[in-house]
Amino acid sequence: MAHRKLDATIGELTRRGLSAVSAGLRRLASPYCAICRAEHGDPVCPGCLQDFLDPGCTRCLVCGARLTVVSPVARCGRCLADAPAFDRTIVLGDYAPPLDGMVTALKSGARLDLARVFGDLLAERIGRHASIDCLLAVPLAVHRQRQRGFNQSMEIARPIARRLRLPLPRRTLVRMRAGPPQQSLPLAARRGNVRGAFGLSRLLPARRAAVVDDVMTSGATLDEVARVLKRAGVDQVVNLIVARTE
Numbered sequence: 001m002a003h004r005k006l007d008a009t010i011g012e013l014t015r016r017g018l019s020a021v022s023a024g025l026r027r028l029a030s031p032y033c034a035i036c037r038a039e040h041g042d043p044v045c046p047g048c049l050q051d052f053l054d055p056g057c058t059r060c061l062v063c064g065a066r067l068t069v070v071s072p073v074a075r076c077g078r079c080l081a082d083a084p085a086f087d088r089t090i091v092l093g094d095y096a097p098p099l100d101g102m103v104t105a106l107k108s109g110a111r112l113d114l115a116r117v118f119g120d121l122l123a124e125r126i127g128r129h130a131s132i133d134c135l136l137a138v139p140l141a142v143h144r145q146r147q148r149g150f151n152q153s154m155e156i157a158r159p160i161a162r163r164l165r166l167p168l169p170r171r172t173l174v175r176m177r178a179g180p181p182q183q184s185l186p187l188a189a190r191r192g193n194v195r196g197a198f199g200l201s202r203l204l205p206a207r208r209a210a211v212v213d214d215v216m217t218s219g220a221t222l223d224e225v226a227r228v229l230k231r232a233g234v235d236q237v238v239n240l241i242v243a244r245t246e
Contacts, residue, residue, distance in 0.1 A: 034117040035098055043117040053093040055125065063219050064089035064244045084219055085226035086211070086237040090125050092118065095215055095243035103214050103243055107152050115152065118214075118242045119159030125240075126164065126210070132238060133206035134167045135160055138213040138225060139198070141178035156242065157212040166210075173211075173225065174201050190220040197221075198228050208236045217245045 031042045035052060039045035044053065058067045060076035063084065067076060093099045105111040106118075126132065137154040145151050154170070161168035176199045211225050216239065226237040 034114065035102070043120050052099060053121065057093075059089075059091060059244075061088060062086070064091040064216060064239070064241060066094070066244075066246065084223040085230055086219075086222055086239055087226075088236075089216065089219075089222075089239040089241060089244075090122065091216070091241045091244045092121055092125070093243060095217075095245040099243045106155075107148070107214065110149065112150070112155055115155035116159045118156045120163065122156070122212075122240050122242070123160045123163040126160070126238075132166065132208045132210040134169065134204070134209055135240075136169070136173045136209055136211050136225075136229075138211060138221060139173055139175040141175050143178065153213050156214065157240075160210075160212065160240065169202075169204070172200060172202055172204060173228075174199055190218045191223070194221050194224040196224075198225050200228060200232050204229070204232055204234065206234060208238070209234045210238045210240050212240045214242045215245065216241045216243075 031040070033039050033041035033045035033048050034043045035048040036045060039047060041048065049055075058070055059065060060067055060079055061074040062079040063076060065076050065078075067074075073080070095103070102111075102114050102117075106114040135157050137151060137157040139145075140148070140151045140153075154168075157168055160166070175197060177197055209229055211222060211229075213222060216222060222239050226239075229237050
């Protein structure tokens with residue numbers, strides 16, 4: 001009897017030990033947070049998610065701008081006074097450290113691994129907030145894409161499409177003409193700069209489309225894209241944005 005109890009005790013201790021070792025190995029093998037690089041997180045740790053990408057941040061439902069007070073209509077004054085063509089905007093965070101540096105590293109440093117981070121995080125947000133039929137990436141001007149070698153919006157959209165099993169048609173939303181970069185223009189001139197800049201190369205069989213872009217400032221580019229999509233028969237347009245400027 002004593003031997004059986006001893007064997008059972010040893011067996012239980014062995015199982016606990018193996019479980020602890022297994023948990024430790026899983027922790028060691030898990031990736032580190034893409035932001036702080038100190039804590040484990042895939043793609044970011046809970047602390048950085050709360051500090052820099054807070055999903056509970058109060059934002060305008062339509063354009064994603066921060067709201068200083070909680071509004072019963074969840075819309076900013078600008079969207080109430082002059083509603084854009086798009087219907088909703090989902091934002092990861094503000095264009096401020098560390099997110100602004102990560103966006104710059106993706107665009108200027110070809111850190112394509114960060115596109116996966118952004119895409120995975122946006123896929124998680126979409127799952128809770130919107131129902132969509134297809135994804136579209138805001139296209140770059142041809143010469144800019146040749147210089148950079150890739151379109152950062154398309155790279156962000158790829159992991160979203162994979163995770164949510166959504167179609168991501170390429171070369172359907174196209175840039176019809178190039179103009180000065182939006183960030184080089186005053187806010188008042190941005191809407192005119194993108195007027196007529198986008199078009200569709202083929203029929204888009206979708207009723208609820210999501211448009212992916214890295215940064216949103218005035219919203220003029222996304223507003224023009226949404227106008228093009230709605231003229232083609234899309235009922236609802238949702239923006240998926242990495243960083244929103246104030």
